[in-house]
Each structure stands twice: as structure tokens, then as C-alpha cells.
Amino acid sequence: MKEVILIKLGEIVLKGLNRKNFEDRLIKSLRRRLHKLGSYQVRASQSTITVTPMDDDADMDEAADCVSKVFGIAAFSRACVAEKDIESIKQAAGIYLRERFEEAKSFKVESKRSDKKFPLTSPEISREVGTYLADMYPDVAVDVHNPDAVVTVEIRDTAAYIHCGVIRGAGGIPVGTGGKAAILISGGIDSPVAAYMMAKRGVELTAIHFASPPYTSVRAEEKVAELLRRVSAYSGRLNMYTVPFTKLQEEIRDKCHEEYFTIIMRRFMMMIAQQIAAQNECQALITGESLGQVASQTIGAIACTDEVCTMPVFRPLIGMDKEEIIEISRKIDTFEVSIQPYEDCCTVFTPKHPRTRPVLKNVIAEQKKIDYLPLIEEAVKNARLTEL
Ligand code: ATP
Numbered sequence: 001m002k003e004v005i006l007i008k009l010g011e012i013v014l015k016g017l018n019r020k021n022f023e024d025r026l027i028k029s030l031r032r033r034l035h036k037l038g039s040y041q042v043r044a045s046q047s048t049i050t051v052t053p054m055d056d057d058a059d060m061d062e063a064a065d066c067v068s069k070v071f072g073i074a075a076f077s078r079a080c081v082a083e084k085d086i087e088s089i090k091q092a093a094g095i096y097l098r099e100r101f102e103e104a105k106s107f108k109v110e111s112k113r114s115d116k117k118f119p120l121t122s123p124e125i126s127r128e129v130g131t132y133l134a135d136m137y138p139d140v141a142v143d144v145h146n147p148d149a150v151v152t153v154e155i156r157d158t159a160a161y162i163h164c165g166v167i168r169g170a171g172g173i174p175v176g177t178g179g180k181a182a183i184l185i186s187g188g189i190d191s192p193v194a195a196y197m198m199a200k201r202g203v204e205l206t207a208i209h210f211a212s213p214p215y216t217s218v219r220a221e222e223k224v225a226e227l228l229r230r231v232s233a234y235s236g237r238l239n240m241y242t243v244p245f246t247k248l249q250e251e252i253r254d255k256c257h258e259e260y261f262t263i264i265m266r267r268f269m270m271m272i273a274q275q276i277a278a279q280n281e282c283q284a285l286i287t288g289e290s291l292g293q294v295a296s297q298t299i300g301a302i303a304c305t306d307e308v309c310t311m312p313v314f315r316p317l318i319g320m321d322k323e324e325i326i327e328i329s330r331k332i333d334t335f336e337v338s339i340q341p342y343e344d345c346c347t348v349f350t351p352k353h354p355r356t357r358p359v360l361k362n363v364i365a366e367q368k369k370i371d372y373l374p375l376i377e378e379a380v381k382n383a384r385l386t387e388l
């Protein structure tokens with residue numbers, strides 16, 4: 001029995017003239033991601049995108065999981081395909097719905113007939129299929145008001161489809177319709193969630209990771225790569241720049257007052273990140289900061305950090321509690337990787353008493369103790385690109 005996935009377009013339908021562009025992006029993302037799993041045809045017609053497996057042994061559970069992570073999809077259904085005659089439809093429904101009907105106590109059938117040449121009307125189709133299913137599954141009663149299972153029969157141009165139950169999609173808007181931005185990614189819990197949230201709003205991502213060998217290890221970098229691979233199930237293709245940050249951090253440690261370590265380090269991170277971002281046609285930076293979470297995430301510290309930024313900095317987690325962030329990280333399957341204990345460059349040379357209310361002119365005075373411009377230029381130049 002042939003199964004397909006029927007996708008209903010999400011917020012995209014609201015986008016007026018842009019709709020075509022949004023739909024094209026969505027189809028492109030779907031094709032690219034499904035291609036990794038096997039041979040699938042992705043086709044749009046009548047406000048539905050249909051994913052059809054071209055191989056008989058296609059793994060439709062895997063395909064449905066893939067579809068459930070593509071932004072721009074509000075909901076989808078798995079459906080079986082039948083010939084466009086009522087006998088074939090009834091038989092297909094009887095077989096396809098077996099598992100569902102073994103659990104359900106009641107059902108109803110709804111029909112949609114976009115092919116008006118089909119000889120039966122929608123109510124007639126529902127009645128025929130409903131009677132057939134009621135005979136086949138005598139323990140499942142017809143209930144038109146509050147059924148456990150709603151069976152839908154759709155008569156379209158090319159075939160008839162039978163499905164039962166709508167699966168919630170990833171929501172959001174298709175990646176690529178919201179421009180490009182660079183995510184500053186650590187190995188922690190927060191930044192992968194921030195990446196996911198901006199991808200959900202259509203932003204295509206480039207990742208930047210600061211490493212300070214030998215204080216940070218190769219394993220820590222591999223952990224970040226693994227996190228990004230998991231994020232890419234949602235965001236699509238991703239590149240990662242690994243920036244050598246040791247020299248700058250040692251300079252800060254050797255020359256600046258301890259209270260200002262973190263804030264100066266964060267300013268240097270932003271200076272480097274926005275150069276790499278610009279080289280990659282990104283228009284904004286993204287971080288996983290949440291207000292008040294640590295000393296460098298107070299309003300005062302963020303203001304001192306942003307003073308060096310010429311690009312907008314998106315902080316999608318700014319108003320979220322750790323628990324809420326963790327909930328998303330579990331959902332997107334990054335949590336287990338994030339909690340593996342590897343050091344981050346932010347945790348080497350951490351001061352015991354960081355300033356929570358840094359004064360900008362003092363920060364700038366401290367920062368001037370370092371001849372940082374050549375070091376920043378060197379870090380940008382030596383950033384290493386990994387295609388994930
Ligand atoms: P996370 O859980 O994302 O590590 P955090 O709560 O540990 O966040 P910080 O370590 O203060 O917070 O970092 C704040 C933000 O700065 C991170 O969310 C991330 O965007 C960025 N950041 C921190 N460390 C790095 C790094 N090594 N490379 C790139 N960006 C980083």
C-alpha cells in the first residue's frame with residue numbers, strides 16, 4: 001500500500017505576494033533534506049505539498065520525522081493513496097486504518113472532493129466509506145459529534161487519499177526567507193536553542209565558535225559540531241567557523257583587571273564575530289544570552305558588549321527562564337549533548353568577582369591596555385571553516 005505525506009502550508013499562506021517565494025523555499029528545503037534519506041518527489045498543488053516516495057522500500061517513519069522538523073509547516077498528515085473509484089477507496093481505508101481502529105472507540109468520515117468529476121458527492125463518499133468501516137470494525141462506533149478518529153477522504157486530481165489524524169508541524173517560516181545571521185555557539189545549553197529559534201523565523205545560519213586550545217580541547221569542539229548537526233535537522237545546512245581565541249584571552253588575563261575579564265572578552269568576541277559574519281553576508285549576530293543569568297548578561301554588561309557592535313544582535317532567549325530553555329533543548333534533542341562536561345573558553349580564566357555593573361569608560365580604559373586590533377585581525381584570518 002502506497003503511503004504519502006500531505007503537508008498543509010502554515011503561516012506562509014498569510015504572506016500575500018511573497019507567498020510564491022516562501023513556498024519555493026519550503027519545497028527546496030524539503031527536497032534537500034529528504035534527498036539524504038532516499039528518493040522522494042515533492043510537489044505542490046491545491047495548497048498542499050505532497051511528498052511521494054519513489055522507492056518501494058522507503059522508510060516513511062523517517063521521512064515523516066524529517067518533515068516534522070522543516071519550518072513553514074503548520075501541520076501534515078500521513079495518507080494512503082487509492083485509485084479514484086469508491087471500491088478501491090473503501091478497501092484501502094479498511095486496510096490502512098487497521099492499527100488506528102484497533103485503539104479507537106468511535107469514528108467519523110469527512111470527505112473533500114476537489115475533483116468535481118468524481119461521480120459521488122462528498123456526503124455520499126463519507127457515507128459509503130463510513131458504512132464499510134463500521135462493518136469491518138464492529139467495535140468502533142460511528143460518532144459524528146465527538147469521535148476518537150476522524151477519517152478524511154480527499155479526492156484530488158491524480159488520486160484519492162485517505163488519512164486519519166493531523167500531526168503538528170514545526171511551525172515558523174521557511175529557512176532562507178528571513179535573511180542570514182551568525183550564531184555564536186558554545187557547547188552549552190542555551191546557544192543551540194537560540195540557533196533553533198532564529199532558524200524558526202526563517203533565518204539561515206552560519207555558526208561561529210571560539211576555541212582556546214590548549215585550555216579547551218578538541219573534544220569540546222567536536223561537541224559543538226555535534227550540537228550543530230542536531231540543530232541542522234531544523235535549520236538545514238550549516239557551516240562552522242572555529243576561531244582561535246587563546247592569544248586574546250591570555251592578553252586579557254595578563255594585562256587587564258580581573259573584574260573586566262569577561263566583559264572585554266565578550267567585546268572581542270563580538271568584534272571578531274561581526275567581521276566573519278559580514279564576510280558571509282550575514283546581517284546580524286545571535287547569542288544565547290538570557291537576562292540576569294550570569295554577570296555578563298545584566299543590562300549593564302550587555303550595553304557594554306553591544307557598544308562594539310555595528311550589526312543588530314538577536315538574543316531570542318533574553319526573557320526566558322533556564323527551565324523553559326531546557327524544555328526546548330530536550331525537544332530539539334540537544335540537551336544530552338550540551339550537558340557533557342567539556343570546558344568552554346568562557347570558563348577559562350573566569351574572574352571570581354566579575355563586574356555586574358561595568359562602567360563603559362572603565363571597560364574601554366582596561367581594553368586599551370591591549371594592542372588588540374592586530375590580534376583580532378589574526379583571529380579572523382585564522383578562523384577555520386568546517387562544513388557540517
Ligand atoms: P550557553 O549555554 O549557550 O553556553 P551560557 O549561559 O553558558 O550559554 P555564556 O557562557 O555567558 O552563557 O555565553 C553567552 C553566549 O555567548 C552564549 O549563549 C553564546 O551565544 C556565546 N558564547 C559563549 N561561549 C562561546 C564560544 N566559546 N564560542 C562562541 N560563542 C560563545
Ligand code: MG
Nearest residue numbers: 186188344346
Ligand atoms: Mg557557555
